Amino acid sequence: MADLITAIKKVLEHTDLVLGWTTATSTGVAAPARFYTADEAEAAVFDSTCVHNLAVHLPRLKDKDVGIVAKPCDAQSVVELVVEREVARGKVKVIAAPCRAMLDVKLIWRRFGYGARIEDEGGRLQVNGREVPREDFILRKCLSCESTDPVIVDEQVEGDGHTGGPPDVGGRTDDLKERFAAMSVDERRAFWAEQFSRCIRCYACRDVCPMCFCRDVCLMQTRVPHWTGGSVESRDSEMAQMIRVSHLAGRCTGCGECERACPVGIPLLLLMNEQYRLIEEMFDYRPGSDIEARPPMQTFSIETDLWEGG
Amino acid sequence: MSDLKLIGFLCNWCSYAGADMAGTSRMKQPSGLRIIRLPCTGRVNPLLIQKAFQEGADGVLVSGCHPGDCHYNEGNYYARRRLELLKRMLPAWGIDPQRFHYTWVSASEGARWAEVVAEFQARIEALGKLEMGYPGGDVVSQVS
Numbered sequence: 001m002a003d004l005i006t007a008i009k010k011v012l013e014h015t016d017l018v019l020g021w022t023t024a025t026s027t028g029v030a031a032p033a034r035f036y037t038a039d040e041a042e043a044a045v046f047d048s049t050c051v052h053n054l055a056v057h058l059p060r061l062k063d064k065d066v067g068i069v070a071k072p073c074d075a076q077s078v079v080e081l082v083v084e085r086e087v088a089r090g091k092v093k094v095i096a097a098p099c100r101a102m103l104d105v106k107l108i109w110r111r112f113g114y115g116a117r118i119e120d121e122g123g124r125l126q127v128n129g130r131e132v133p134r135e136d137f138i139l140r141k142c143l144s145c146e147s148t149d150p151v152i153v154d155e156q157v158e159g160d161g162h163t164g165g166p167p168d169v170g171g172r173t174d175d176l177k178e179r180f181a182a183m184s185v186d187e188r189r190a191f192w193a194e195q196f197s198r199c200i201r202c203y204a205c206r207d208v209c210p211m212c213f214c215r216d217v218c219l220m221q222t223r224v225p226h227w228t229g230g231s232v233e234s235r236d237s238e239m240a241q242m243i244r245v246s247h248l249a250g251r252c253t254g255c256g257e258c259e260r261a262c263p264v265g266i267p268l269l270l271l272m273n274e275q276y277r278l279i280e281e282m283f284d285y286r287p288g289s290d291i292e293a294r295p296p297m298q299t300f301s302i303e304t305d306l307w308e309g310g
Numbered sequence: 311m312s313d314l315k316l317i318g319f320l321c322n323w324c325s326y327a328g329a330d331m332a333g334t335s336r337m338k339q340p341s342g343l344r345i346i347r348l349p350c351t352g353r354v355n356p357l358l359i360q361k362a363f364q365e366g367a368d369g370v371l372v373s374g375c376h377p378g379d380c381h382y383n384e385g386n387y388y389a390r391r392r393l394e395l396l397k398r399m400l401p402a403w404g405i406d407p408q409r410f411h412y413t414w415v416s417a418s419e420g421a422r423w424a425e426v427v428a429e430f431q432a433r434i435e436a437l438g439k440l441e442m443g444y445p446g447g448d449v450v451s452q453v454s
Contacts, residue, residue: 190443197445227357235442242360245399249395282395309397310397
């Protein structure tokens with residue numbers, strides 16, 4: 001156990017750079033940063049506005065030895081990247097940071113004004129110096145967090161918060177998830193047809209996803225074969241998302257970056273969570289939980305795959 | 311004949327031959343199914359099924375060799391995982407999973423093929439047309 005800056009400095013002795021966070025000068029909340037030297041590492045922070053999953057950078061830093069500050073959910077992405085052979089275990093050092101459920105910064109700023117000062121100490125949230133109920137501003141994905149202890153840890157950062165297991169969310173539940181679960185099939189059809197009519201095809205959902213590493217050959221953008229058009233019609237946008245969701249089967253760890261990055265607020269995590277649940281139900285597999293695993297969609301079992309097609 | 315659109319993705323080696331046998335044996339079967347022949351069910355990208363629904367299909371049937379009998383030894387084992395996952399995902403997408411069926415029919419099972427088609431046709435007729443609900447209607451745009 002060490003404090004964050006000491007841990008980063010220690011890892012920097014054996015790596016080219018460390019991916020972490022620093023305080024953004026413009027807004028005062030955490031922004032991703034790369035630390036190459038011990039001096040630079042002095043500016044590192046870790047707080048409950050460190051929402052980003054920095055594992056997305058790893059496949060593009062294959063030629064480097066990289067350290068990464070990771071929440072339990074981010075660490076799962078690192079594991080799955082190793083499983084998918086996108087990242088060599090020997091080339092990455094995980095600096096595990098404890099998480100007390102991240103804050104929905106956009107939500108706070110919508111309520112209290114852009115750039116409102118956020119202080120979160122010992123489970124008490126203050127905005128512009130006034131205490132507000134922390135549980136009201138927790139990021140949606142954290143309400144149904146199922147992250148377990150990271151299976152690869154090279155340095156553990158001290159601090160309060162969970163290293164694995166669900167964080168304390170003050171008893172709040174995910175209203176949207178419950179409402180979606182209660183919908184009929186027809187209601188869900190109307191729900192998605194409406195949701196995707198807002199999609200602007202910016203591909204942020206793909207670009208922030210650590211497991212979307214096809215990059216230049218992504219089917220969402222390829223027009224030959226013509227799986228989907230580039231229009232912003234609900235039909236085309238939904239097919240693009242169907243492509244993304246199906247390509248993440250058995251690989252998505254449910255980090256929720258797709259939904260967080262979406263500029264028009266499409267609740268993509270509803271789909272990712274459901275697929276994650278099905279993968280566990282069908283194959284007893286939780287992406288990001290076993291570094292020796294064989295991804296379930298890349299194999300089969302004659303003995304246990306006994307479904308009949310319904 | 312109803313205006314329902316049923317699409318069948320059939321593997322070349324078993325189910326397509328089975329369907330052929332049902333035909334040459336003059337077995338009675340509904341005529342609503344449009345068959346697309348593929349080399350193997352392992353070729354069936356689950357997206358083909360979702361795409362079919364988007365482009366106006368009311369039901370999609372996938373049929374291949376029985377497990378253990380795949381012409382390519384293991385194509386249908388991979389297919390089974392993908393197809394089963396899709397079937398379970400369809401409700402989340404707002405598509406009744408009853409509209410998608412996958413099964414195994416061998417080249418010698420002409421009679422069974424006729425049954426499979428009749429059952430599937432009846433099931434989709436009971437469900438009626440699929441409305442995808444896109445703003446501006448379900449009209450399929452022209453693809454190049």
